[in-house]
Amino acid sequence: MDQALTPPGVAVAVRDLRLALPHGGDRPNAVDGVSFDLLAGEILCLVGESGSGKSMCAHALMGLLPKAVTVAGGSIRLGQTDLLAQDAAGWRDTRGRRIAMVFQEPMTALNPLMRIGDQMAEMFEAHGLLTPRERRARAVALAREVGLPDPEGIVRAYPHQLSGGQRQRAMIAMALALEPAILVADEPTTALDVTTQAQILKLIRDLQRRRNMAVLFITHDFGVVTDIADRVLVLRQGRVVEEGPAAAVLGAPREAYTQALLAAVPAMNPPARPAPDGPKTIEVAGLSKTYVTGGGWWRAPRTVAAARDVSFALRRGETLGLVGESGSGKSSVARLVMRLIEPDLGTVRLGDTDLTRLNGEGLRQARSRIQMVFQDPFASLNPRRTVGQIITDGPVAHGVSRFDAMERAVRLLALVGLDARALERFPHEFSGGQRQRIGIARALALEPEVLVADEAVSALDVSVQAQVLTLLEDLKARFGLSMLFITHDLRVAAQICDRIAVMRRGEIVELKTAAELFANPEHPYTRDLLAAVPGRARDAA
Template sequence: MMAEPVLSIEGLKLALPVMADRPYAVEDATLRIAAGETLCVVGESGSGKSMIAHAVMGLLPKAVKPVAGAIRLAGRDLLALSEEAMQDVRGREVGMIFQEPMTSLNPVMRVADQIVETFEAHKLLTKPERYARAVALLTEVGLPEPERLARAYPHELSGGQRQRVMIAMALALEPKLLIADEPTTALDVTTQAQILKLIDNLRHKHGTAVLFITHDMGVVAEIADRIAVLEKGVLVEEGTVDQVLGSPRHPYTQKLLAAVPSLTPPERPALPESKPVLTVEKLGKVYRKRAFFRPGREVRAADDVSFTLARGETLGLVGESGSGKSTVGRCCLRLIEPDSGRITLGDLTITDLSVAALRPHRKRIQMVFQDPFASLNPRQTVGRIISDGPVAHGTSRKNALARAKELLELVGLSANAIDRYPHEFSGGQRQRIGIARALALEPDVLVADEAVSALDVSVQAQILKLIKDIQQRLGLAILFVTHDLRVAAQICDKIAVMQRGRIVEAGPTAALFSAPQHAYTRQLLAAVPGGERFGR
């Protein structure tokens, strides 16, 4: 006889508001997780996977209502509990790791105090015991110098360290169930590998059941025992990791797997020799962090960085968070002022120009940002967002809007979208708008800073195809900043690997991926999740 599962979701139906695009966020979902087991729930954005997690925690948005089914934790139906009873369940019986730890942690509280709060809320342990337990948890999740970091504030920690703090908080009361909602999406490959290994080790050590929400099939291959696939709120396939990844039955699962970018670069035709459109020589940038009552410190974000970029070519800047790749990209646009070195656009050395003298030349190099929602003005229509740049450079508003319609169609959206606002679009559609805005000034160089890292695999594949198609049509040179080596393999002609502000290895993508020379490059490639299964 099978042991009772830790979590049992039976026929769960979550109703959406009347004006939504479908009646139910989740429809008739049935799932079970045993002690010490990891169930990965996968699907595209909007598939309902996070709604399941929030339903288990009793944290659904007010507009989303459970109308059928049950959620049983060790036999007790959570949907039947009062809010007061659920407050006792959260933390004590169910812990949750959120996607973005910086927005989940209190910025004005020290790390240890935030863990101590968990014990205070449940009236557990004495004051000295609480602090000692907080430090012990920070030690258990592998943080260096736990005593020092216990006294630090969240902004003083790296992304990976903040995520470890979130895991420590989630495990503080040794809950029966751990919910991890996209916990590694924003992390680079080596930090991601460490966090996945940590979660896997902790669930084996404590016998915790893990509900892991993700859109990353590589992560699924690393951590899952079983997989549940959601499409628009409907559970379309469930099975072991070998069954679902090895022999997917449903067309939607097959589509998701087909969209996973391979680590094997495709063959590319050799580009004709041409004069560089972007030349970076010995670029240097130092950030100086000042502090009261203790010495400040310097961080060399870019140190003697040099490369060239030709028309129609894509150069990938890859490396961990903090390696300096985004700093280099922003220096190329002079959104950040470099401390040393030369940046040349065609024959124009832009580092020699004043801000006023640079202004008419800014249209020659444009940027696509990582978060399209944050980089698009929510109060402006799409037409205004795309046309403002050309208008600022002397084009009439009428002509700029006509060009905006053409660009919307170029990036795969309807020209009718011109009168809509950013919040009316999906993440992938907003990224297309960001690309259209960058193209409006007909640049020679496009800097794409983690332009697809926040998108699920099928939308990511569409955006990568779009970027390649536009590049071939317009002959754009692209500087592609990414921590995702799978994406870099598919889109980049050349790769430059950055570590601590320096380029440690550079070369053609196929040669660098097949025979990496530097130990750091080999470490990055080894850390790619699901490398064996999706390395094809």
């Protein structure tokens, strides 16, 4: 058999792939001797922790490696073509036509200045296919195929006018435009809520079967792997640790690393927790906020109720979870509680203080008692300031001496598992999990009574996520913190929350202890959310 051809039934053959990191990296190769076959008509999941090399493999298949990463050896064969030996013209012909990619964050992958239909039509134009009229008709047909509502209207819309799930469907439509044989999906559902995630996973599976595509699916979510994978390839520090049919790898993993990854996945059975009986630290009553957008000479303004008569109390030492789909209002409530946005109605009491009545210096002083940990620590940490400056700025602004603030920063870094050498480094020098630990240290520097965590672990892989959740639990017990925990991941909510409030369209539709909510959900919306959690079948087994 001609060794230059991929074997029969194999869509892509990767052999001894080695991708070199620049000098000074944490290891010589991002990918070190990886070999695998992606079979025609199958879904192969690449899984592993952040930095395992799974996304680098995907980008190598697309010829989209960062400039600092170089191919040090190996081959990627697609039919008679070694993709790694192609020139720029060869890659232009390959991308979209033979192999296409769906990225993790469609808002950054889509052009914000172009209508959705024009971006779909651009695929045909780049390859010299179809007339302008035919391109427009094909864009509408693609929008319809991926289940977008009102396809004729969607193709005239801009990306910001679509929801997250709709933007991801548009990205999938663009990837399928030229009917490629291979689809690479790099964490395409990580940022989506559970119901939208379930819809996108079903869409990818249905399209894959309908078109008999090969799909390389990159994810750190083992629930997703359970629902979608035919085979699984586990990577660790650039090397293959384990490979096999999904049922075998998930049900009886051979390697200790795979076993540890699976053990880190939060279970759907909340642990028994004593009911917090401390004093109320936060009391929210009748909180409402309506956004008014658009409008003009010919259009009425659009109103969106981000919060409708929201009421709850948070006790000392308690973690209250806010869960719901994107757009349910949970992050808006967190920002209302922090006074980052102004409520239309209602009150937020922090102990005896009504935060909604404070302004100026009074509000600034009160904010030292309630601090926030954001979803993306890279975006919320100033890249031009050292970790030491980032952690000490808050205390210094509230009258703590620079010396005392730095001593406090050293203690906090030790508490979150980092040593004092981190003080002189910048955020980009840390991993995602380490940056989130720095964000937690910054939030604790003002010794707050309440911590608001807004999707604080949603972007982390399962092992780092487990470490951060354990850290938050330990810190809460150590300092007697109350925590308002916003998440779309019900597995995470089950593990860390004492009580859970389910939000839908700005309203709390159900509020119970975590154990009661998972054992006996009463509202139909809560039952739908729980049913949509990926990997439920594996939990039941």
